[in-house]
């Protein structure tokens with residue numbers, strides 16, 4: 001082969017790369033993709049076992065991702081404890097991120113039209129598997145579709161590798177992939193829970209009651225409440241009250257910019273705390289976010305909202321039972337506007353990426369929300385730590 005031939009080949013490959021064409025399935029040159037890989041399977045309640053399977057050949061519409069890590073969500077813990085979604089055996093993990101190691105030739109771009117290639121760092125949002133009457137009539141409400149799926153909450157199948165708690169995951173046809181090469185691993189691990197809170201804030205904004213100088217309550221300072229508080233801060237909202245019974249979480253709320261914190265365990269009863277909140281807010285907050293999943297909290301939050309104020313219910317992704325309110329005092333007499341919030345849309349993901357960059361820009365230490373990291377083999381321990389409410393965001397990280 002002479003020099004001229006080499007030059008032409010180099011030029012052709014550079015042009016192909018610049019066009020971001022995937023002439024055929026690309027495989028990572030740097031990372032040798034193994035034939036087999038491990039996944040963490042929830043085989044029975046409170047038992048995760050590590051199993052090894054052959055990695056199938058991906059087709060032209062699929063992407064093989066080497067998992068870098070995945071947050072452990074409260075929903076994973078519910079599934080681990082009680083299997084409410086009837087999924088066992090299942091590979092859990094839906095807050096994941098990783099690096100593309102193989103990409104089918106039909107996948108050229110992420111959902112925001114950015115070119116996708118082997119080596120890119122990505123996250124995924126929901127997948128709408130089928131367009132039904134509801135989604136045709138209400139395209140803006142794709143998050144409420146019956147045919148919405150999330151990796152990590154899918155039944156096991158012959159293909160395996162459909163949850164993020166493993167060494168590899170295969171992203172199937174029509175996945176919503178977002179390229180996030182500019183973000184640290186911790187930032188990427190927080191994208192999914194952050195999207196939940198972005199959606200909640202978008203829902204709150206529809207009431208017209210969430211304003212620059214609003215007095216806002218965040219009830220529950222787990223990962224969801226703390227992330228929500230951070231979103232409010234990036235919107236310039238400074239008058240934030242945070243309520244929880246865990247001092248460590250309230251300290252984090254302060255670090256993220258809560259102006260007032262209330263530890264409900266330090267008050268003799270709810271009425272005393274309510275009195276303190278009414279005094280601080282001159283009769284109740286303008287808007288409140290319920291982020292606990294606890295029925296008694298879902299009932300009591302109405303009392304903390306002022307007349308004519310608003311409320312967003314975020315905390316009940318899982319059915320934790322009924323919560324009673326007094327329609328006379330809580331709704332009619334006060335004319336409170338209530339909205340519910342369910343997961344997120346693709347558009348919320350795009351906003352979330354902006355939020356994470358903006359949080360960094362104003363110096364909010366959101367990465368410190370990731371307090372624990374466990375390897376694949378230690379996922380049972382990760383679940384237990386989460387159940388004991390130790391730390392804040394517990395994550396699985398492939399070491």
Ligand SMILES: NC(=O)c1ccc[n+]([C@@H]2O[C@H](COP(=O)([O-])OP(=O)(O)OC[C@H]3O[C@@H](n4cnc5c(N)ncnc54)[C@H](O)[C@@H]3O)[C@@H](O)[C@H]2O)c1
Nearest residue numbers: 074220222223224243244292293297314315317341342343
């Ligand atoms: N709407 C959605 O789409 C969606 C999505 C994800 C999660 N969620 C839900 O959001 C909730 C919060 O998630 P998380 O991961 O932060 O959970 P978490 O359990 O880590 O945090 C809940 C917090 O609420 C606090 N709390 C309990 N009772 C309280 C009370 N009476 N007053 C104030 N605080 C109280 C707890 O101490 C804890 O810190 C969960 O129930 C989860 O199911 C909803």
